[in-house]
Amino acid sequence: MAKKTYDLLFKLLLIGDSGVGKTCVLFRFSDDAFNTTFISTIGIDFKIKTVELQGKKIKLQIWDTAGQERFHTITTSYYRGAMGIMLVYDITNAKSFENISKWLRNIDEHANEDVERMLLGNKCDMEDKRIVPKAKGEQIAKEHGIRFFETSAKANISIEKAFLTLAEDILRKTPVKEPNSENVDISTGGGVTGWKTKCCS
Amino acid sequence: MGDRQDSSPMQAFDKDALDLTVEDVYDISYVIGRDLLKVNTGAREFSDLQFKIVRVLEMFEMMVNKYNLSLEELRMERDNLKSELERVASEESNVTSHNNHQNIGPNKLIVDLKDPNRPRFTMQELKEVLQERNQLKAQLLVAQEELQLYKSGVLGSEQNMVEVNLENPSPSEPPPRIPSENNKEKSTIQKL
16 A cells, blocks of 8 residues: 555664764665765764565664764663664774673663664774674674674675664564554654554555 | 092192092091101100190091081082972973863863853753754654655555546445545546
8 A cells, every 4th residue: 555654663773882883884774875974973863764574564763873972871861762772883993892891781771671682893894904803793792692793884785684684583573463553653753643544444 | 539549648738628528637637647747756745736736637527527518418408499399390380281170170171161162052952952853853754754645645546546447337436445535536536
């Protein structure tokens, strides 16, 4: 049906050190584009992308956080509503990898207990500047029982796969109620409800 | 010291009085003592004189000693004052350069009120502005979607119309599932 924009709404969150490429990862996924100029995210931003999984249209509302410490109080207040969190580090930046445990602690402190987590080692196109071996990323992900991808927003490597996998993992945990549109509408805060119920007869 | 033993004790006599050390006094005493021995007559007057000379030399030794000690003390005091002055001076420059931090205590920041780019909003204000921005962005997206929907909705009802026409050969009986809001389209369908 043309009028049915989505069946489910998933809220995702991107976290990680400043400059690891969270915004670029999201920009690649939402707009299939890449920008080399570094503009530090102010506080919090978001993008929307609708994907189709298992015959369901899933609207992904993806929150992009500022990695800088000074925005910490703002960004952590967005953890609670997230159903999936992508923790991004930069394979050319050892510090961003070391800080993974700090970010995981933040998730434990501020996010829902059943939040789906994923680890991304970004900038994997920069093989000559690599400092963090892929195996180390795999290992830490395994230790925490979370999925891991090495990605490149610039070269468009595994970006879509990562988002779709995370969405699939959330979908798997989502109870299958047939008229699940009701749940979705509440979380979008109205606006969509009118025409949506109208068309889903 | 070795140098002194090599050189003649007589040299002490040529020195400036203020440059004399206790060693010079000993040299002088040695020379005078040696010369006295040469002229010792064994008379009582001689031993009286020798006693006085020895006494004078002892006083001399004490004075030179005292003078040198005072001189050394003054030197030390001068050096101490010098280093104290350097310390205070460097502290002074530290205080002026880190004046802000030292006076207002730790974890405080001084803002230059003349800087047009100075921080002046609170985290709470930023939070509210960002929330508003994101709400407006969400509303814009919803509006865009609705617009898209409206556009494709018109197309959709036309498709419906085709379907309807295929399903129901009679266009005068539109299926009940078409919502009432689509009256306009319905009428066009009916016209068609």
